[in-house]
Amino acid sequence: MTKLTINGRELEVAADLDTPLLWVLRDELGLTGAKYGCGQALCGACVVYADGAPIRACVIPVESVAGQKITTPEGLDGRVADAVRSAWTKHDVAQCGYCQPGQIMTAIALLNENPAPTDAEIDDAMNANICRCATYGRIRTAIKTASEILKG
Ligand code: FES
Ligand code: FES
DSSP states (O other): OEEEEETTEEEEEOSOTTSBHHHIIIIISOOOSSOOSOSSSSSOTTEEEETTEEEETTSSBGGGGTTSEEEOGGGOOSHHHHHHHHHHHHTTOOSSOTTHHHHHHHHHHHHHHOSSOOHHHHHHHHTTSOOTTOOHHHHHHHHHHHHHHHHO
């Protein structure tokens, strides 16, 4: 058994210690917000936070995050998350939607670090999140809108 803290809840999971965190979240806990894309840390569909830092849950063994605070897309809250959600809705960013939880998790992490990113900083932060529907332009616009919202 591995003890985890997921979205503020402490729990124990039965998966083998080397099982990727993404499998535990989706298959054992029913938290399907983080998606499976590549399974090789290349696409960003599976981004969650460990102690506030983005990680790629498809390649992280569950034992390595024991004792850390894991946040999944289902557990997002706070001012930055609200601003990003609002901007995503305003610009109708999602197309098929599959990559969007990972895009949003990465965008929030960027804005937490840098509330007023330039276009180049946005591109740099987001360039390892793949979108097969090519929503990149709307993602960049929405991040800039979220930044404006945060300025108040
Ligand atoms: S599924 Fe984890 S990065 Fe692609
Ligand atoms: S919205 Fe379809 S993969 Fe990004």
